[in-house]
Amino acid sequence: MKSYFKITFLLIVILSTKTFAQTFEAKIDSLIQTEFNEKHGPGGVFLIAKDGKPIYQKAFGKANVELDVDLTSESVFQIGSMTKQFTAVAVLxxxxxxxxxxxxxIAKYIADYPAGDKITIHHLLTHTSGIKDFxxxxxxxxxxxxxxxxxxMVDFFKNEPxxxxxxxxxxxxxxxxxxxxxxxxxVSGETYEDFIKKHIFEKAGMSQSYYATDRQVISKRAYGYHKKEHGFVNKTVISFSVPFSSGSLMSSVGDMLKWQNALNKNxxxxxxxxxxxxxxxxxxxxEEFTYGYGWHIKELNGTPSREHGGSVFGFKSMGVYIPSEDIYVVGFSNCDCHSPTQITRDIADLALKKYKK
Structure with a gap:
């Protein structure tokens, strides 16, 4: 009789845990689908990780609308200003x-930069330099x-007031x-592209990350879109040499988790x-401000977080990391009509409530 009750109790625990997991997953699905709800249009990919391992990975919508190709959790997106994290780490x-x-x-490295003797690398990293945003x-x-x-590029804006x-x-x-x-x-004698690839992507095992290009064939590439009154259109074409180290990298959600784990493991x-x-x-x-080197240093309902998003023609991105619980949430969109910013923060908040010690 005792063994019967023991087995029954274990079954209840297992079923309750499974139901709770399903409820959490259903909540996340519902949250994402409030914005990413067009099955035949571009969409997004989201990942939640706890203690360095994925606990949720899902894709919504199309990687290529014309060819009717679905997004997957391995799709590669342009990440826009999340590039700044990599630039800051390269400097460090x-x-x-x-x-x-x-x-x-900066006069030490760019001798002819106007008032370059008053602007430091620290000012550039923290967005406190005062130079004109191109x-x-x-x-x-x-x-x-x-x-x-x-x-x-530097010559393009350096003489602006x-x-x-x-x-x-x-x-x-x-x-x-x-x-x-x-x-x-x-300083390095390498191109920015080569430096990031060799010293960061390869070191962290980020095999799905690149300096952006429209020429190279990139496996599992997500194509970018805008939304107009009459429907979706392909993204505006720009030269990636213009955003350069401020916003020209590409990655997948899985690779971004590898990036976060590499930072955590020093x-x-x-x-x-x-x-x-x-x-x-x-x-x-x-006066203190809430930006470090390449990350916004914020709080999520009183819990310290590190955050950064990105936006470039046809794409939007957002990542939130909660150090105290080792929770990482990242969301990518391949239409700049859909923003993952608030959704990613809301997902992080749900994960925090689920896992907070």
Whole structure:
């Protein structure tokens, strides 16, 4: 009789656990489908990981609308400004090698940069440099489809009037990260593309990550779309040499988990450098702001989080990491009509409630 009750109890526990898991999964599905609900249009891919392992991976919609090809959890997306994480880590890797210091002025590397003696690498990393963001310049359309070298890109905006003195305020800025990419090339003697591939992608085992290209055949590529009144259209074509190190990388959700795990295991940076990336910093007046090096340092309902999104023609991306619980959530969209930003944060909140100790 005892064994009967024991077996019955175990069955109840197993079924309850299974039901709870199904309920959690159903909640996530429902949340995503409020935005990603067009079966025959572009969609998105989402991943939730706990303790470095996926607990949820699903794809919604089409990778290619014309060919009626479904997205999968292995689809490769342009990640836009999530690229900045990789640029920041590359800078810190070079600092560890003694090839630069984040407190160096950029004049040390780009001698003719206007007022470059007052702008530091730290200012560029934290969006506090005050230099003009090239994405806000009307003349951007003149170069959007041209093949630009990093020097040409820096020359494009360097003589624009500054918005404020270095360190005076935080103002999200793509130009700063383009300058960082140029400095990475000058200091390392490698192209930005080669540096990221060799020292980050290969080291972390990120075999589905690339410097973006429309020419190379990329396995499982997701194609980008815009939505117009009459329906979906293919994304606007730009030269990836323009966003460069501020927004020109491609990846899959699985590879982004490998990236997060590599950071957690100090595979790419030592603990001291990693702490620099994830610290909050202060303006000249002592006011603290919520950006480290390549990540927004925020909170999710009172729990510290690290976040960053991205947006580039035809694509949007978002990643949220909760260090205390080792929860990572990443979401990609292949239409800039669908934003994964709030959904990814909401999923992270649900996962936090489920797993918080």
């Amino acid at each position: 890797m070079l600092e560890e090698q003694g090839k630069l210091n984040v407190n160096d002025s 994405t806000k310049m009307k003349t951007l359309r003149d170069i959007a489809q041209k093949e630009m070298t990093p020097k040409m 500054v918005d404020f003195s270095p360190g005076e305020k935080f103002d999200y800025n793509n130009s700063g990260y383009v300058v960082l990419g140029y400095i990475i090339e000058l 595979l790419l940076l030592n603990a001291e450098s990693t702490k620099k990336a994830f610290s909050k910093y202060k303006l000249n007046n002592g």
